[in-house]
Amino acid sequence: xxxREKVIFEYSHAGRGASxxxxxxxxxxxxxxxxxxxxxxxxxxxxxVGELEAVRHFTRxxxxxxxxxxxxxxxxSCTMKYxxxxxxxxxxxxxxxxRHPLAPESHGxxxxxxxxxxxxxxxxxxxxxxxxxxxxAGAHGEFAGVAMIRAxxxxxxxxxxxxxxxxxxxHGTNPASATMCGCVVRxxxxxxxxxxxxxxxxxxxxxxxxxxxxxxxxxxxxxxxxIEEVARIVHEAGGLLYYDGANLNAxxxxxxxxxxxxxxxHMNLHKTFSTPHGGGGPGAGAVGVGTRLMPYLPxxxxxxxxxxxxxxxxxxxxxxxxxxxxxxxxxxxxxxxYIYMRLLGRDGMRRVGEYATLxxxxxxxxxxxxxxxxxYPERRASHEFIVTLKRQAREYNVTAMDFAxxxxxxxxxxxxxxxxxxxxxxxxxxxxxxxxxxxxxxxIAAMSQIQKEAEQEPERVRGAPHTMPVRRLDDVRAARQLxxxxxPTAQP
Amino acid sequence: MAFIPHTPEDVTAMxxxxxxxxxxxxxxxxxxxxRVKSLAGIPEELNEMAIGRLMTERARADGAPLSFIGAGxxxxxxxxxxxxxxxxxxxxxxxxxxxxxASQGTLQVIYEFQSMIARLTGMQVANASMYDGxxxxxxxxxxxxxxxxxxxxxxxxxxxxxxxxxQQVAVASASNMGLKFVELPYCTETGVTLVQSLKKYxxxxxxALVVQQPNFFGRLEDVDALxxxxxxxxxxxxxxxxxxxxxxxxxxxxxxxxGADIAVGEGQPLGVPLSxxxxxxxxxxxxxxxxxxxxxxxVGRTLDVNGxxxxxxxxxxxxxxxxxxxxxxxxxxxxxxxxxxxxIYLSLMGPQGLARTAAASHARSRELIAALTRxxxxxxxxxGPCFHETVLVLDRPVVPVLKALAERGILGGLALGxxxxxxxxxxxxxxxxTKTAADIERYRSSLSxxxxxxxxx
Numbered sequence: 044x045x046x047r048e049k050v051i052f053e054y055s056h057a058g059r060g061a062s063x064x065x066x067x068x069x070x071x072x073x074x075x076x077x078x079x080x081x082x083x084x085x086x087x088x089x090x091x092v093g094e095l096e097a098v099r100h101f102t103r104x105x106x107x108x109x110x111x112x113x114x115x116x117x118x119x120s121c122t123m124k125y126x127x128x129x130x131x132x133x134x135x136x137x138x139x140x141x142r143h144p145l146a147p148e149s150h151g152x153x154x155x156x157x158x159x160x161x162x163x164x165x166x167x168x169x170x171x172x173x174x175x176x177x178x179x180a181g182a183h184g185e186f187a188g189v190a191m192i193r194a195x196x197x198x199x200x201x202x203x204x205x206x207x208x209x210x211x212x213x214h215g216t217n218p219a220s221a222t223m224c225g226c227v228v229r230x231x232x233x234x235x236x237x238x239x240x241x242x243x244x245x246x247x248x249x250x251x252x253x254x255x256x257x258x259x260x261x262x263x264x265x266x267x268x269x270i271e272e273v274a275r276i277v278h279e280a281g282g283l284l285y286y287d288g289a290n291l292n293a294x295x296x297x298x299x300x301x302x303x304x305x306x307x308x309h310m311n312l313h314k315t316f317s318t319p320h321g322g323g324g325p326g327a328g329a330v331g332v333g334t335r336l337m338p339y340l341p342x343x344x345x346x347x348x349x350x351x352x353x354x355x356x357x358x359x360x361x362x363x364x365x366x367x368x369x370x371x372x373x374x375x376x377x378x379x380x381y382i383y384m385r386l387l388g389r390d391g392m393r394r395v396g397e398y399a400t401l402x403x404x405x406x407x408x409x410x411x412x413x414x415x416x417x418x419y420p421e422r423r424a425s426h427e428f429i430v431t432l433k434r435q436a437r438e439y440n441v442t443a444m445d446f447a448x449x450x451x452x453x454x455x456x457x458x459x460x461x462x463x464x465x466x467x468x469x470x471x472x473x474x475x476x477x478x479x480x481x482x483x484x485x486x487i488a489a490m491s492q493i494q495k496e497a498e499q500e501p502e503r504v505r506g507a508p509h510t511m512p513v514r515r516l517d518d519v520r521a522a523r524q525l526x527x528x529x530x531p532t533a534q535p
Numbered sequence: 536m537a538f539i540p541h542t543p544e545d546v547t548a549m550x551x552x553x554x555x556x557x558x559x560x561x562x563x564x565x566x567x568x569x570r571v572k573s574l575a576g577i578p579e580e581l582n583e584m585a586i587g588r589l590m591t592e593r594a595r596a597d598g599a600p601l602s603f604i605g606a607g608x609x610x611x612x613x614x615x616x617x618x619x620x621x622x623x624x625x626x627x628x629x630x631x632x633x634x635x636x637a638s639q640g641t642l643q644v645i646y647e648f649q650s651m652i653a654r655l656t657g658m659q660v661a662n663a664s665m666y667d668g669x670x671x672x673x674x675x676x677x678x679x680x681x682x683x684x685x686x687x688x689x690x691x692x693x694x695x696x697x698x699x700x701x702q703q704v705a706v707a708s709a710s711n712m713g714l715k716f717v718e719l720p721y722c723t724e725t726g727v728t729l730v731q732s733l734k735k736y737x738x739x740x741x742x743a744l745v746v747q748q749p750n751f752f753g754r755l756e757d758v759d760a761l762x763x764x765x766x767x768x769x770x771x772x773x774x775x776x777x778x779x780x781x782x783x784x785x786x787x788x789x790x791x792x793x794g795a796d797i798a799v800g801e802g803q804p805l806g807v808p809l810s811x812x813x814x815x816x817x818x819x820x821x822x823x824x825x826x827x828x829x830x831x832x833x834v835g836r837t838l839d840v841n842g843x844x845x846x847x848x849x850x851x852x853x854x855x856x857x858x859x860x861x862x863x864x865x866x867x868x869x870x871x872x873x874x875x876x877x878x879i880y881l882s883l884m885g886p887q888g889l890a891r892t893a894a895a896s897h898a899r900s901r902e903l904i905a906a907l908t909r910x911x912x913x914x915x916x917x918x919g920p921c922f923h924e925t926v927l928v929l930d931r932p933v934v935p936v937l938k939a940l941a942e943r944g945i946l947g948g949l950a951l952g953x954x955x956x957x958x959x960x961x962x963x964x965x966x967x968x969t970k971t972a973a974d975i976e977r978y979r980s981s982l983s984x985x986x987x988x989x990x991x992x
């Protein structure tokens with residue numbers, strides 16, 4: 044890979060610029076009405092570079108990245124599947140890009156039809172009764188979901204219900220979202236087989252229980268087998284069930300959260316429905332609800348009167364938790380998810396769940412055969428699974444982080460490391476359905492090779508990566524000697 | 536199509552390695568009664584040719600009207616290079632840069648973005664990024680509660696001139712944490728927030744004051760006086776700013792004597808298409824002393840084990856994946872790709888290009904206002920300067936007029952009746968550098984026809 048690219052400010056020369064892209068200069072007289080005391084005294088020190096310089100700079104930067112388009116990216120819990128090019132191309136048609144969010148419905152029937160049908164398809168695939176599309180990421184959907192749970196209890200006069208139960212293996216966003224909704228978080232343990240400890244759950248529920256947040260299959264890469272019992276316990280205690288859709292890919296077309304007893308879910312459209320991750324977003328965290336929470340869905344939602352599509356408003360949904368985005372959430376992301384779902388169709392969605400699960404179980408079987416320890420060896424893998432390197436850490440002093448970094452040298456993005464926190468030295472591996480057997484075999488071969496290297500030449504693994512643009516970075520220095528913006532004289 | 540590359544031989548070999556008879560066996564831990572019976576509501580698959588045709592038809596149905604709507608989302612020229620580079624697979628299909636060694640490209644883009652936004656706002660540090668301008672304002676209010684140790688009230692003053700959707704988002708997002716948003720009145724003559732109207736809060740415990748510049752009406756607030764009023768009382772100032780306008784207007788770091796404490800805004804004008812409302816991105820900046828109270832991703836420059844410089848996510852102890860229930864925010868996935876587009880846009884614009892864009896937008900909006908107010912029955916609502924949009928008042932209901940204009944392919948602005956009924960037949964109109972003299976004339980003559988026809992009828 045290329046080594047280093049200068050910071051763009053280092054290319055800057057006063058007076059240079061991509062001037063072909065600029066509008067004509069405006070005579071100063073046209074700005075005379077702006078009062079001097081509200082004007083800027085000095086121009087902002089943005090880079091001054093030509094168009095070709097900028098294109099080269101950012102293209103070179105892109106080449107320093109691993110991505111799905113260039114590398115296998117088996118990042119557990121993130122569903123890094125292929126992002127079909129058609130989804131991008133047809134979501135970026137000029138009329139879609141140019142449409143103003145406040146344009147009238149008369150100039151949005153095409154867009155609104157896509158959104159309405161997306162709502163309908165998401166309802167069907169999850170078994171829920173209502174869907175709202177505006178939350179802009181998984182955590183934003185979680186917030187919406189918990190806010191609806193709170194609104195439901197409040198409307199019933201159940202004001203004391205402010206406790207959200209989460210299993211200890213939950214994503215960090217679950218407790219953080221619950222807190223932002225003003226809830227108190229209670230963590231409960233899972234048993235040795237990865238299922239929720241039912242006795243602990245029974246002890247945790249009570250008159251203050253607002254609900255439970257669950258991922259199923261869980262972050263441990265196994266299906267929660269007692270889900271019906273969990274639902275019964277929580278519902279009998281007066282709480283509601285929240286489904287974290289991060290792992291929906293595992294069961295797509297096979298099992299529906301609504302049928303498992305969940306009252307509210309969020310879906311990560313950027314995982315299951317293959318919209319791009321974009322180096323950290325945009326995502327889309329659509330929420331689905333059962334009948335009990337229908338009145339509280341966030342706005343806007345697309346409705347249909349006869350053949351006309353229209354925005355539902357507060358007048359249609361007076362108990363809505365309100366508006367969570369300035370306009371319609373990440374509309375362009377939603378269009379990509381819509382296109383993806385139409386391309387897959389009914390059978391394609393079922394195949395997603397099947398082949399994602401096949402790929403994960405195949406990798407797990409082969410890695411076990413190669414001498415790696417599964418965290419839950421007695422269990423089927425879902426669409427992902429956990430390998431624990433506790434033994435390697437003890438015997439060779441080579442950690443999961445070392446393995447992860449050495450995988451980069453082999454041309455593989457690292458799996459998720461050190462999550463979930465309760466499995467020591469873990470790698471959470473999620474291949475997704477779009478990877479071929481050849482790619483999985485190559486990854487397994489690399490793992491075996493690193494294992495051998497850990498036995499024979501452990502310092503080589505501990506010092507990895509060796510072939511990347513940078514070696515391991517000093518995170519302590521980064522946090523202590525904060526260098527967050529470029530300054531002409533600063534040396535890192 | 537499901538983009539699954541397996542051959543039947545692959546599947547046979549894989550099942551043999553697992554020791555399973557069929558793929559169905561892999562789901563044998565799931566209770567049988569829970570299995571999906573039918574997915575009748577999902578249509579059959581389409582191939583790429585068919586979806587191409589469907590989407591093209593739908594896009595055409597929406598058309599490409601001549602739009603004069605602003606109200607928080609602005610049409611600007613986007614150089615082709617911005618999205619040509621942004622949609623490169625290496626940016627488009629990468630994950631959040633947790634594995635720093637394999638993500639130096641994204642990390643350096645974020646560092647450059649932080650640097651540019653800091654310079655544009657004059658503030659010391661920026662994060663990357665929030666969902667949109669509205670959610671950035673709401674997060675800023677939550678941050679002010681954490682950072683302003685002089686206040687215990689959780690009360691945030693929000694002028695009525697702040698974008699009404701931003702106010703709605705703040706209420707929906709932050710009131711669960713106990714925050715109280717108190718609306719401040721505006722002067723109906725000038726459309727701005729008057730310092731005199733704040734007098735009743737003297738001596739009260741208030742956490743923060745929000746100031747939007749330009750405000751929702753396009754009017755310029757007296758940011759210096761408002762900022763100084765707040766600071767004299769230990770109240771934080773949260774600036775909500777339009778990034779294009781900052782090429783001309785005083786950056787929030789210089790408001791009043793001490794400058795705003797937190798500055799946020801909608802990043803959409805910086806190279807992001809209108810796209811029915813998203814994806815956009817919010818930016819957030821603050822003083823260095825409050826950096827640990829900031830939500831969201833922050834990238835720092837550091838050294839690797841060989842002493843070579845590189846970039847990494849830093850101050851992660853603020854974030855949900857470390858701090859869980861005690862994190863500064865639940866935000867995880869954000870709007871990384873839009874932040875990338877904005878960084879490329881700002882590089883192409885530079886200080887001169889951005890200033891020209893802002894100036895041309897301002898000039899076009901003045902021409903628009905001059906043209907439209909020549910039509911009998913149209914006047915401006917407020918006295919005083921605006922930036923690239925303004926409120927007009929018609930002598931008749933706005934909605935039928937807009938409908939008639941829309942039938943002629945012109946989106947004439949946003950009717951404000953639903954938001955500000957006290958303004959009567961008010962219409963918010965905007966023009967940016969994308970509008971030509973011919974576009975403005977087309978709007979004026981169509982409006983004249985529509986108003987005349989209505990009068991004749």
